[in-house]
Amino acid sequence: MNGRPARPLLVRHRDVERAGGSAGRFHRVSVGRGLVPRLVTGALGTFCVDTTDRVHAITYDDGPDPEQTPPILDVLRHWDAHATFFVLADAVRRHPDVVARIVAEGHELALHGTDHRSLLTLSDAEAVATVRAAKRLVEDVAGRPVRLFRPPYGAHTLRQAVGFRRLGLDLVLWSGDAVDWLDDDAEAVADRAVDAVFPGGILLLHDTRADPETIRPGERLPAFDRAAVLDRLLSRTRAAGFRELTAGELVGRYRRVTSLARQRMVRP
Numbered sequence: 001m002n003g004r005p006a007r008p009l010l011v012r013h014r015d016v017e018r019a020g021g022s023a024g025r026f027h028r029v030s031v032g033r034g035l036v037p038r039l040v041t042g043a044l045g046t047f048c049v050d051t052t053d054r055v056h057a058i059t060y061d062d063g064p065d066p067e068q069t070p071p072i073l074d075v076l077r078h079w080d081a082h083a084t085f086f087v088l089a090d091a092v093r094r095h096p097d098v099v100a101r102i103v104a105e106g107h108e109l110a111l112h113g114t115d116h117r118s119l120l121t122l123s124d125a126e127a128v129a130t131v132r133a134a135k136r137l138v139e140d141v142a143g144r145p146v147r148l149f150r151p152p153y154g155a156h157t158l159r160q161a162v163g164f165r166r167l168g169l170d171l172v173l174w175s176g177d178a179v180d181w182l183d184d185d186a187e188a189v190a191d192r193a194v195d196a197v198f199p200g201g202i203l204l205l206h207d208t209r210a211d212p213e214t215i216r217p218g219e220r221l222p223a224f225d226r227a228a229v230l231d232r233l234l235s236r237t238r239a240a241g242f243r244e245l246t247a248g249e250l251v252g253r254y255r256r257v258t259s260l261a262r263q264r265m266v267r268p
């Protein structure tokens with residue numbers, strides 16, 4: 001697409017979840033055109049973009065992690081692929097060497113917050129203040145500006161979203177995941193990741209799980225090889241003709257798909 005991408009498309013969240021069949025056709029299921037103020041659509045998070053081009057973004061949340069991030073970077077290098085890492089400022093402070101490698105190898109560094117607390121537990125002013133401080137810390141460590149933000153759990157209020165935008169942050173969520181926050185066989189996780197890929201999709205993966213304290217009875221924390229999952233994913237998506245863009249490249253080149261995703265906008 002040439003020139004400035006058009007105004008975002010607003011769709012129902014279930015249309016994002018079924019996006020495999022909607023890629024490049026989100027305009028057909030868009031809702032609320034002309035009814036929702038531009039301030040609102042501009043502040044809503046981007047779930048994916050509308051294209052039939054076989055491009056997608058691989059994104060990693062909750063790192064950097066000194067054990068698990070480097071093998072993921074090795075696989076990305078092997079495939080000459082680039083990903084977007086949504087990092088936590090607390091982990092960035094502890095592991096600046098991993099951040100330096102992410103940046104040096106051409107990946108996109110983006111913000112996931114200070115820690116993994118839901119921003120819905122904070123006042124709007126506190127939430128924006130903590131994100132402002134986290135952005136500054138990550139930028140100081142990385143030596144470059146951070147443009148994209150994905151709040152923990154994708155959870156935020158509309159007022160917070162307007163505040164993030166004033167900080168110069170672009171809210172980027174995701175259109176598919178691999179349930180890689182629980183243990184499973186690497187093969188099964190990779191299958192789910194591949195199933196979640198579609199043209200214009202933004203795939204959510206994790207280089208670590210930052211909230212192990214939220215594990216429920218009967219659940220097991222991930223022990224599978226995350227680098228092996230990525231290797232399987234890339235071997236299958238490349239064979240299917242996909243290439244990876246960073247999330248920033250995707251939203252910069254194509255028309256964004258946003259959604260009200262009501263459950264994410266309202267305080268519990």
Ligand SMILES: [Zn+2]
Pocket residue numbers: 061062112116152153210
């Ligand atoms: Zn997270």
